[in-house]
Amino acid sequence: MPRAGLTPATVIEAGAALADEVGFTNLTMGLAAERLGVRTPSLYKHVDSLDALRRGIAIQAKRELTHVLARAAVGKFGPDAVRAFADAYRRWALAHPGRYAATIRAPAADDEEDKHVSNQAVRVLYDVLAGFKLPDTRFVDAARSLRAAIHGFAALETANGFGLNRDVTGSYHFLIDSLIAGLQADQLGRAAPPEDDQHPSKHRYHETGTPPPS
Incomplete structure (x- = not known):
């Protein structure tokens, strides 16, 4: 029994x-x-199976992270929303390294539940970026850039990759502020790629499993 x-x-x-x-x-x-x-x-x-356990952890972790990110960004707009989103993401990833690693897991092609929770994370990310009035063709570029920057920093920090005597949080904020400056720059909307299929409304969960994927 x-x-x-x-x-x-x-x-x-x-x-x-x-x-x-x-x-x-x-x-x-x-x-x-x-x-x-x-x-x-x-x-x-x-x-x-072990894979079923890992899938369950991944779905739960994506839900938890999405909830944390949405709460952090609610009522905020533009740069303030990005900073709140980024800080909440880093704190959660550092506090829950195993769960965070689980969010990287991509859903199976026929796993509708996993796709759904992953898409919710995408929606939060796009909502955070909406305040920058980016051209449609730049939305995915911006989402990928923000996600890659946050994930890369958190991964290095989790692995004790920063050994110099310099405040890590200050460096993280410098990174996020640099990204925000790029999002605000007029040049971001220039020389956009010709593809017309990058608007967030046309994209759901296709690439990876991390909240927030792009």
């Missing part, structure tokens, strides 16, 4: 917490079972 009180949701929650401790790629069914106080075979009564 399955352990009383143990459900797929509780297994995923425990797996997410464990992933923050040991790393998403280091998560195993054995470790999850040990954390929950059951034998490994018993865990398969609640989740079908």
Whole structure:
């Protein structure tokens, strides 16, 4: 019989917490079972496989991050929205490294639930960028640039990649302010690529799994 009180949701929650401790790629069914106080075979009564557990963690993590980002940016516009979004993203990624790694996971082509939660993260990102009145052909470029900058910085910081005696938060704000200056520059809308299919209304979840993907 399955352990009383143990459900797929509780297994995923425990797996997410464990992933923050040991790393998403280091998560195993054995470790999850040990954390929950059951034998490994018993865990398969609640989740079908390690991949199913990781999928569940990824979906939960995307929902959590999207909620955090949306709350941070609500009521803000333009540069203030980007700064609030970026600060909330970094704080969450540093506080939940395993869950954050799970958000990188791209949904399967037939996984509608994963696509839906990923698209919600995209919507938050586009809403944050809406205040800059970018040309349609630059929206995806701007979203990719912001996402890549935030993700790259957070990944380096999580891996202890900054060793110089310089305030890391100050450097992060310099990065974000530099991106904002680029978004505000008139040149951003010039020499745009000829493709007319880059408007956010035509894009949903296609490339990767990270909230916020582009």
